[in-house]
Amino acid sequence: MDQKSPNMTIDYVGGDVIVATLVDEKILEESQIQALESSFLPLIEENNPIKLVVDFSQVRFLTSSVLGLLIRLSKKIYESEGILRLCGIQPKIYEIFKITRLDKVFDIYPTRQEALEGLV
Amino acid sequence: MAANPECSPTQLELPGTMEAAERLCGELLQEAVRKGFGEEDLFAIHLALEEAFVNAIQHGNQGDPSKKIHVQYSITPSRFEISIADEGPGFQPDALPDPREPENLYKCSGRGVLLIRSFMDQVQYNSKGNQVRMVKFKSKPGPGKDSNSPPQNVL
Incomplete structure (x- = not known):
């Protein structure tokens, strides 16, 4: 079943993989960060260990x-040995990950399809 | 916002709130669009403005809305220049831990100054550390790279 929260769409894929698609084109306000955190935390707690793909393809x-x-x-x-993958990051935003070297910290895939490989 | 003469910087005093900063940020980006800055430059300017305002309001003024943000800017067809000052005690940007070092990679904050320095062409702090001056020169389109393409929904 697919669900919607204000800042993201949640899809359950293959039974136990969750794909969270961020729907805001711009994410910069503290209220948006808090809303996202409030949406993610229960998901992580209720699906332990979680297999989570965060899709950035709509974020500019x-x-x-x-x-x-x-x-x-x-x-x-990671504390609960879950899996986190990021995908669909636009080139200019990927530059932010590269500059901060977080491209080495997160598992980043070009597309949602590729991020799901091996998970479902 | 009234168009500012190209060579004389505009000075403003803002309430120390993100709402006021967001409004000004939008106006500055619109002005940069009017001056012909392309999509990549606008992305860089936008990111630097957001990071600098967050630093000034949340860290410098420590979220105190009674403290002001002092802005001076000049936007010409060739360069975007802005100074943002807060009323806080200042900080030493060169003393900040490098967020790219392995021991800092998992820290949840401390990347704003690195991003400002990476995306802008000139970045200087005053000696007190409560004012940042940033410059972005308009990029020229190169082969295979159209950084001066009209912005698509950047604002």
Whole structure:
């Protein structure tokens, strides 16, 4: 079953893989970060260990506060031996990951299809 | 916003809130579009503005809305220049831990200054560390790279 929260769409794929598609074109306000965190945390707690793919294909702009959110989420996910994959990151945003070397920290795939390989 | 003469910087004093900063940020980006900046330059300017305003409001002024943000900017067809100052005690940007070092990679903050320095062409802090001056020169389109293409939904 697919669900919607204000800032993302959730798809369950193959039974136990969750694909969260971020729907805001720009993620920069603290309220957006808090809303995303409030949506992700219960998902991670209720699906333990989670297999989570975060799809950025609709995101055109973000700031370093989103990187902070991803790191907080990844710590929670890795603590419980879950899997986190990112996909669909636009080239200009990928540059932010490269500059901060977070492209070495996160598993990043070009497409949602490739991110799902080996998970379902 | 009234068009500012090309050579005389515009000075503004903003309330220390992100709402005020977002409004100004939108106006500055619109002005940069009018001056012919392309999509890649606008992305860089937008990112640097967001990071600098967050630093000034949340870290410099420590979220105190009674403290002001002081802005001086000049946008010409060839360069975007802005100074953003807060009323906080300042900080030493060169003393910040490098967020790219392995021991800092999993820290949740501390990347804003690195991104500003990476995306802007000139970045200087005053000696107190409560004012940043940033410059972006308009990129020229090169072969296979159309950084001056009209922006698509950048704002």
